[in-house]
Amino acid sequence: MFCNQCEQTAKGSGCTKIGVCGKNDDLASLQDLLTHAMQGLSLVAVEGRKVGIVDNEIDRFALEAIFACLTNVDFDPQRFQQWISKAVSFRETLTTRVAAAGGKSEFDAKAASFTPGANLAALIAQGKELDFINSLDDNEDLRSLKQITLYGIRGLAAYSDHAAILGKENESIYTYIYQAMAEMTNTGQPLNELVGLALKCGETNLKAMELLDAGNTETYGHPTPTEVPLGAKAGKAILISGHDLRDLELLLQQTEGKGINIYTHGEMLPCHSYPELKKYSHFYGHFGTAWQNQAKEFPEFPGAILFTTNCIQKPAETYKDNVFTTGLVGWPGLVHIGSDKDFSPVIAKALELPGFTADSDKGSVLTGFARNTVLGVADKVIEAVKSKAIRHFFLVGGCDGAKPGRNYYTNFVEKVPQDCMVLTLACGKFRFFDKKLGDIGGIPRLLDVGQCNDAYSAIQIAVALAGAFECDVNDLPLSLVLSWYEQKAVVILLTLFSLGIKDIRLGPSLPAFISPNVLNVLVENFACKPVAETPEEDLATILG
Ligand code: FS2
Ligand code: SF4
Structure with missing residues (x-):
């Protein structure tokens, strides 16, 4: 191979x-x-x-x-x-x-x-x-x-x-x-x-992401800022992972009134902020972090686990009987829920397992800062930039992997100066999603735009800000510090290139499939660069 x-x-x-x-x-x-x-x-x-x-x-x-x-x-x-x-x-x-x-x-x-x-x-x-x-x-x-x-x-x-x-x-x-x-x-x-x-x-993908944004928001409403508990509620439980909002909706409908609470894992976290999903009272909180920690976190979950899309890893014996797949995700030997989306086996497993025996409080995180919310306070944001209360925006995120060396992103966010904002999206955010970064004039400094699927929302925010400041996106006080892992990140990068966005920092390593000459083309045309050894170096260069 x-x-x-x-x-x-x-x-x-x-x-x-x-x-x-x-x-x-x-x-x-x-x-x-x-x-x-x-x-x-x-x-x-x-x-x-x-x-x-x-x-x-x-x-x-x-x-x-x-x-x-x-x-x-x-x-x-x-x-x-x-x-x-x-x-x-x-x-x-x-x-x-x-x-x-x-x-x-x-x-x-x-x-x-x-x-x-x-x-x-x-x-x-x-x-x-x-x-x-x-x-x-x-x-x-x-x-x-x-x-x-x-x-x-x-x-x-x-x-x-x-x-x-x-x-x-x-x-x-x-x-x-x-x-x-x-x-x-x-x-x-x-x-x-x-x-x-x-x-x-990349250009074609912008259309795809616009359609996906429209599909999500027209079906489930625009995300609103939402506090999501990280602890648990006593009772039976199902954990849903992946990216698929429709699967979540169907699971919520099929579990209504059954005494089962639904928890998100990884990229499903932002689902808590959609009005048509958060209306279900048994849609409770977020368990653990993201996909690369599934082997560590899933044995601790006392209920059934449903994978809707990427990223699945080999399930260990300790929890494999609790895991179900649907849609395109699959692992040999696991029960796969077909296109009828009858989640009865998942529900039966959740009822058979002990669930959480007591309430637990592990704090909470905020999500739901997609384009509608952020642009809803655009006046405040613009004023804060003009008055220099906000010096710079960093978009830190992307998809995350399991390899060591990705602490760069955690350290980066910790070191971002107090007068700068951090926008984030995708599973890369779980390196820092629970950090309390405070606010600038009432606007939280850490804004979760959503899943990797919501990259269109982040692009729209940047485009709207550029419009308000009457400048090119590349002239905004905005820097993109992205992590990549798989091919959704590849196409988002191509989309950013097709929009002419420059100076993107990419890590933790550059793709093995980019030859030295092709890398030169990307550097010459888009000034794309690898993240520096330390966040301090990049911050110093960016903030001058
Ligand atoms: Fe994360 Fe994995 Fe979202 Fe990627 S859950 S790395 O495939 O799609 O981002
Ligand atoms: Fe798997 Fe990535 Fe290796 Fe391909 S390159 S086999 S997707 S780990």
Whole structure:
């Protein structure tokens, strides 16, 4: 196997024997094969669009099949077997329809004629045979740009899938994904063309994130500042992890009146701030921190645990019988709740387990500072900047990993001067989410914008501030100090680049799939840089 798509990749270069995430050689081969099959389907879908053939069932499948290859999402080989077979069968039926409509139906690329092996072992052998990453291009820089684009597309597919679940789709997203996946079957393109393809991924993702924002806020209302308890309430309990608001809503509905309290873990924390979710009285608090601490925290949870999306880790024997998955997340041997979203097995498990025997108070955190709330006090914020009560804004966040060295972000936030604000989002915030940073003129200094899924909200805040100050976003007293871990972060970074945002600091290490020449392109055009050894160094440079 060879996989280097995430920040924790082995030795900072690539996982070759087993993934640090737990993905084994067989699963890596199946993911490569599914990506290959999706390239074949994409080639036909591109031609289909030229003759007016658009099939929403295929489009929705494409998002799921691509999202499933994101780090820490699905570890179940059987599901990959099904997706591979479905990708090929969709390709075949679509080819027939395209040919009947007079479109192109014959292709040189092997991906368009790939026939899947008859069983799992045969598929794994086919996946190994591909040597997928190396086959992208012999040229290191072109291969690097294709990897950036492919990982960006995985992030884009994830956000687009979340939005589609809430009824928000846009043709431009599907068109881009198919065109880019098809383009990657070619080799030797001019470097600039592939830089353009990668930036277009970021631009397309802005649309996806706007749709997701609209899906979330139109369905559940605009987040409002909300205090979330970190302790527990006596009673039966279910912990929900991942990012999916619809799954949470359905779980809340199905548990109403059953004497079960619902707790969030990781990226689900901001869900407490949505009016249509917080109205449920049994939606209680936040348990523990974020995904990378699941092995330490889940054995302590006395109820059932539901994973809605990324990031799952191998469940230890001590708690594996309590864990359920739904949507695209999966782990072999765990009970998976299908598309009927009947959470009865989760509820039965919660009722069987002891739950919390007593109330406990562990303090609370504030969340819900998405764009509507922050822009609601824009006048106050602008006045505070003009009067120099607020010197600078830092956006500190992004997705977090399990590797040591990420304390940089905790230390950074601790050292931010008192006259500066910290906006945060995604699971990176759990490095400092419970710190009491006080306020500036009544505005809390630490503002949680939401999940990584809410990056659009943070972008809108920056754009609105730039409008108010009549300047470019790059001229605002705002610095982005981001952590990255997986491919949703890759696509958000591409989105920021496509918006022309400069001087982003990225850590804790730079992606292994960026070649030195491609890094130079990013540095020259966007002045993107790695975080310094210490937060003090970065703070001194930024604040001058
Ligand atoms: Fe965190 Fe993991 Fe949110 Fe990423 S829960 S690192 O995939 O999506 O951010
Ligand atoms: Fe390694 Fe990350 Fe790939 Fe997992 S997703 S195999 S940890 S590079």
